[in-house]
Amino acid sequence: xxxxxxxxxxxxxxxxxxxxxxxPDRVLQAIAMPTIDHRGPEFAELAKEVVAGMKRVFQTQARxxxxxxxxxxxxxxxxxxxxxxxxxxxxxxxxxxxxxxxxMAGRLGLEIEFVPGDWRHGVDPARVEEKLAADPGHRLKAVxxxxxxxxxxxxxxxxxxxxxxxxxxxxxxxxxxxxxSLASIDYRHDExxxxxxxxxxxxxxxxxxxxxxxxxxxxxxxxxxxxxxxxSYWDWRAMGETAQTGVFPYTPATNLLFGLRESxxxxxxxxxLDAVFRRHARHGEATRRAVAGWGLDVLCADPREHSNSxxxxxxxxxxxxxxxxxxILEAFDMSLGTGLGRLKGxxxxxxxxxxxxxxxxxxxxxxxxxxxQRAGVPHRxxxxxxxxxxxxxx
Ligand SMILES: *Cc1c(COP(=O)(O)O)cnc(C)c1O
Numbered sequence: 469x470x471x472x473x474x475x476x477x478x479x480x481x482x483x484x485x486x487x488x489x490x491x492p493d494r495v496l497q498a499i500a501m502p503t504i505d506h507r508g509p510e511f512a513e514l515a516k517e518v519v520a521g522m523k524r525v526f527q528t529q530a531r532x533x534x535x536x537x538x539x540x541x542x543x544x545x546x547x548x549x550x551x552x553x554x555x556x557x558x559x560x561x562x563x564x565x566x567x568x569x570x571x572m573a574g575r576l577g578l579e580i581e582f583v584p585g586d587w588r589h590g591v592d593p594a595r596v597e598e599k600l601a602a603d604p605g606h607r608l609k610a611v612x613x614x615x616x617x618x619x620x621x622x623x624x625x626x627x628x629x630x631x632x633x634x635x636x637x638x639x640x641x642x643x644x645x646x647x648x649s650l651a652s653i654d655y656r657h658d659e660x661x662x663x664x665x666x667x668x669x670x671x672x673x674x675x676x677x678x679x680x681x682x683x684x685x686x687x688x689x690x691x692x693x694x695x696x697x698x699x700s701y702w703d704w705r706a707m708g709e710t711a712q713t714g715v716f717p718y719t720p721a722t723n724l725l726f727g728l729r730e731s732x733x734x735x736x737x738x739x740x741l742d743a744v745f746r747r748h749a750r751h752g753e754a755t756r757r758a759v760a761g762w763g764l765d766v767l768c769a770d771p772r773e774h775s776n777s778x779x780x781x782x783x784x785x786x787x788x789x790x791x792x793x794x795x796i797l798e799a800f801d802m803s804l805g806t807g808l809g810r811l812k813g814x815x816x817x818x819x820x821x822x823x824x825x826x827x828x829x830x831x832x833x834x835x836x837x838x839x840x841q842r843a844g845v846p847h848r849x850x851x852x853x854x855x856x857x858x859x860x861x862x
Contacts, residue, residue, distance in 0.1 A: 477801050479801075481801050481802070481803070482800070482801060482802035482803065482828075482831060482832060482835060483803055483819075484802055484803060484804055484805075484818055484819045484820070484832045484835075485803050485804065485805040485817070485819050486618050486621075486648060486671070486777060486778035486805050486817055486818075486819035486821060487618065487647075487648055487668075487670050487671035487819065487821070487822075488670035488671070488676060488677055489670060489671055489672070489674060489819060489821055489822030489823065489824075490674070490822055490823045490824065490828075491674055491675060491676055491727075491823065492674055492730075492731070492734065492823045494730055494734070495674060495675060495727045495730045495731050495734075496727070497730075498726045498727050498729065498730035499676070499723045499724065499726055499727040500723075501723065501726050503722050503723055504722060506716065506719055506720055506722055507715070511714065511722065512713065512714025512715065513714065514714075514725055514726070514729060515710055515714040515715070515716065515720070515725065516710075516711065516712075516714045517729060518534065518725050518728045518729055518732060519532050519534065519710055519711040520711070521728070521729070521732035521736060522534065522667075522681060522683075522728075522732070523683075524732075524736055524741070525650060525651055525667075525673075525732070525735065525736070525741070526646075526650070526655070526657040526665055526667070526681075526683040527655065527656040527657055527658060527659065528656075528657035528658045528665075528683050529658060530657060530658065530683055530684055530685050530686065530689075531683070531684045531689060531704075531708055531711065532681060532682070532683050532684070532711065533545070533681070533682050533684065533704060533707040533708065533710065534679055534680070534681055534707075534710070534720070534725070534728075535679070535680040535681070535682075535702070535707075536678060536679065536680075536719070536720055536721035536724070537678070537679070537680035538668065538677060538678070538680060539645075539647040539666065539667070539668030539680055540568075540572070540680075541680045541702070542647075542666045542667060542668060542680030542681055542682055543569055543572060543645065543666055544572060544576070544702055545666075545680070545682050545699075545702035545704070546643050546664040546666050546682055547572070547573055547576055547578065547610075547612075547643075547697065548576060548695070548697040548698070548699040548702050549664075549682075549684075549688075549691075549692050549695055549697075549699060549702060549703065549704045550609075550610065550641055550643075550663075550664065550688055550691045550692060550695050551576075551578060551609055551610060551691075551695055551697050552609075552694070552695060552696035552697060553576075553577040553578070553696060553697060554577065554578070554579060555578055555579065555609040555610070556578070556579045556580070556581060556607045556608045556609060557573055557578050557579070557580055557581070557608065557609060557610045557611070557612055558581050558583070558596070558599055558600070558608050558610070558611045558612070558640065559573065559580055559581070559582050559583070559611075559612045560582070560583045560585055560591040560595075560612075560613060560624075561582055561583060561584050561585040561587075562585050562587065562589070562590055562591060562613075562614055562617045562620065562622060562624060563585075563587045563614070563617035563618075563619035563620040563622065563808075563809070563811075564587075564617075564618075564619035564620075564808035564809040564810075564811070565614050565617060565618055565619055565645065565647075566585075566613075566614045566617060566645075567809065569612060569614065569645065570582050573612070576697060577697070578697075581599065581608065583595055583599065586769075587617075587619070587620050587622075587767070587810065587811065588620065588622065588767055588768060588769040588770075589622060589769055589770055589773065590617070590622050590623055590624030590625060590770070590773045591613050591624040591625075591629055593625065593628040593629050593631065593632040594632065596611060596629050596632040596633060596636075597632035597633075597635055597636050600632070600633060600636035600638035600640065601636045601638075603638065606638065606639055606640070608638070608640045609640055609641065610640050610641040610642075610643055610663075611629070611633060611640050611641070611642050611643070612643045612644075612645075613626065613629060613642070613643070613644050613645070614644075614645040615644050615645060615646045615649045615653070615655065616646070616647075616648045616649035616652075616653055616775050616777055616778075617775075618647070618648040618671075618777075618778060618805075618817075619780070619807075619808040619809060619811060619817075620767050620768065620780050620811070621766065621767055621768050621774070621775040621778045621779050621780040621817065622767070622768045622770075622773045622774075622775060623649065623653060623773050623774070623775050623776075624773070625772065625773070626644060626655075626660045626662065627659075627660050629642070630642060630660050630661045630662070633661075634661075641663040641664065641687065641688055641691060642661065642662050642663050642664075643662070643663060643664040643665075643666070644662050644664070644665050644666065645666045646665050646666060646667055647666060647667055647668040647671055648671045648672070648777055648778070648821070649672070649777060650665075650667045650668075650671070650672050650673065650681075651671075651672030651673050651674075651735055651741070651744060652671065652672035652744070652745070652748045652776060652777040652821040652822070653672075653745065653748060653775070653776050653777060654745050657683045657685075661685075662683070662685065663684070663685040663687050663688040663691075664682055664683070664684055664685070664688045665681075665682065665683040666680075666681070666682060667680070667681035667682075667683070668680050668681065669724065669728070671777070671821060671822065672744075672748075672777065672821050672822055673728065673731055673735075673822075674731045674734070674735075674822045674823045675724060675727050675728060675731055676724065676727070678721050678724045679721060679724050679725075679728065682704070684704060684708075689704070689708075692704055692705065701718075703717075745776075747824075747825075748776040748777060748820070748821060749776045750859070750862055751776070751820040751824065751826075751829050752774060752775065752776030752777070752779065752820060753776075753858060753862075754829060754833075754855040754858045754859050754862075755779045755818055755820055755829070755833065755855065756774060756779060757851075757854045757855050757857075757858050758833045758836070758837075758851035758852060758854055758855040759779060759781050759851065760851075760854065761848065761850045761851035761852070761853065761854035761855070762837065762840065762847040762848055762850075762851035763846075763847055763848040764781055764782060764783075764784070764847060764851075765781070765782045766779055766780060766781060766782070767780035767781070767782055767811070767815050768780070776820075776821075777819070777820065777821035778805065778817050778818060778819045778820065778821060779817065779818045779820070780805075780807075780811070780815045780816070780817045781815060781816055781817070781818065781836075782814065782815055783813070783814060783815065783816070783845065784845060784846050784847075787843070787845050787846075788813045789806070789807050789813050789814060789815055789816040790806060790807070790812070790813055790816075791843060792816060792839055792840065792843045792845060793806060793816055795839055795842050795843045796835055796836065796838075796839035799838070799839065799842060800835040800838065800839065802832065802835040804816045804817060804818060804819075804836070805817030805818070805819060818832060818833075818836065820832070826859050829855070829859070830852070830855070830856060830859070833851065833852045833855050834852050836851075837849070837851055837852045
């Protein structure tokens, strides 16, 4: 084997993409337990426990369902369980993931009002109010928002969006993709009046890919009765009793649920959600100080909307982000996030979410700074120093 192939490297690979994230050893060990009978009593206890834990993560008393799926599956579940063919939905072009969700809605037969965006801002609550106020016949059935746009590192302000919907006195359902904010950035399904929250396993929950989640308000649950989009695998009714009975309608991802039990224990019982959010806020701030120290810009244009789970960094004109990423992977065995969609080559993304600590961040930022130097990207030295000073004092 060539000495510089990743398998021959010494020490751990740095997986600093904004998902999938680093999986704690304890979670990997939990997943390695023997698979059990998913119709037996031991499994029923596991299922009830993880559903109850996920309610705490979503900060909800409402129903939570868990699919053996990617996050994309949980998007489809949210739409197909609540809407009918030809229903209108209001969506916002905040970035690549919002654009993908819109494309899915179109394929499912929904009519989409897509508000264009510049991929540097979140959803403008004033635009939400304006669009809903212009719909007195209530043809719009849902407002769909990506909370943390993983392609841009921009967070939309869900409480302000809720308030805008309320000011317009509009009955549309509010659906929020919280895949890359859940268990990293404060998220409150009940308090913020969200009807369907969409989650996934491989980001803040520190698990491998393979679990999708919906948290479902009573209003969304009621909408399910009249929702005529075809669905079978995703149907909430079959899933909805799991919290009480511990029974899934088909084979669940048993071993990932072992992992989820362990990660929930770490997040909820050991560290505590508030401390988890503070840790991510600290790492977000330290990363932004490093970027400023390098004399580079973050993509997010509004300081109120900075993401604490990832930072997208703009490359200076004429320099390709993917070339820099390649050099960093080759020299330092670290993966950074690529620019998605129209941001290809223009940004790289530093993931600082999930199972992560100060020294992992220090190593990550050091890898970026050395990579900028190796790749000949114009920058100032001292980004790492600025981040370390912040971490040392805060
Ligand atoms: C990762 C991600 C998705 C897609 O999830 P998959 O598991 O790849 O299907 C959707 N939305 C956001 C915001 C994400 O970060």
